[in-house]
Amino acid sequence: MRLKVVIIIIGLIFLSVGAFAQKSTQSKSKLMLNGKKVYDMYCQACHQADGNGVPRLNPPLAGTVYVTGSKTRLIDIVLNGLTDPLEINGEEYNNPMAAHSFLTDQQIADVLTYIRNSFGNKAGVVTTAEVKKQRAKK
Template identity: 60%
Template sequence: MLKKISFFISSFFLLWLIVAAIPPFQNTGIKVSIQRGEKVYNKVCLPCHMADGGGAPNMNPPLIQTSYILGDKTKLISIVLHGMTDRVAINGDYYSNNMAPHNDLTDQQIADVLTFARNSFGNKASAVMPVEVKSVRSKKQ
């Protein structure tokens, strides 16, 4: 009986050490995605949406706490892939500068840059996954 208890305690301790040594995948995965996304943002998005995500009045919308950033991921992915020519109202202001499509970016790059935007500038939202981008990209417009 004592051997069984000792074995159980040893096994439990070993399992605890293994689990404690492995960082949570979700936190690690999203952090890496945000880091990659920041690089894409700085190269592609920053000229229009600015370093602080504030955009340009009446031209390029802000990325701060808006339904476009925090809301429907499919719509957001579609905007990045296909661009946008609509005049849109965001937080009581209208923005009308055309956004070029960025379908030259890979699914991973789009997922990363959107994850960055959804988790920067005071935003906190779920990550965008490459498979979600792939799904939107494969649909006919």
């Protein structure tokens, strides 16, 4: 009798862990989908669909430390734009990037999650709370 109860409880635990895991992968793919929409509309023209940019004009987003490194620096780039000369993969980039602070916290979180997990990149998600906090610092 007691054994049966234990087996049932263990079964329930497995079921709920499975459901949770499924839910979190679902929401990540939803973030990625929404992020791609923002990317296609606001970033792709310069950084290109494959994230490789345009040599000497617009830097790549594939495998750069700016994309996969510090989240606060990355959020700031979208909120404030960027004018510092950059050197990425041996190419120099001097064109300024305009601020995109008109995007919502949600759009910025989604697009950054998207670029951090596309073009061969693999890095953590960016949340709306993180964007909100960074925006408040301005």
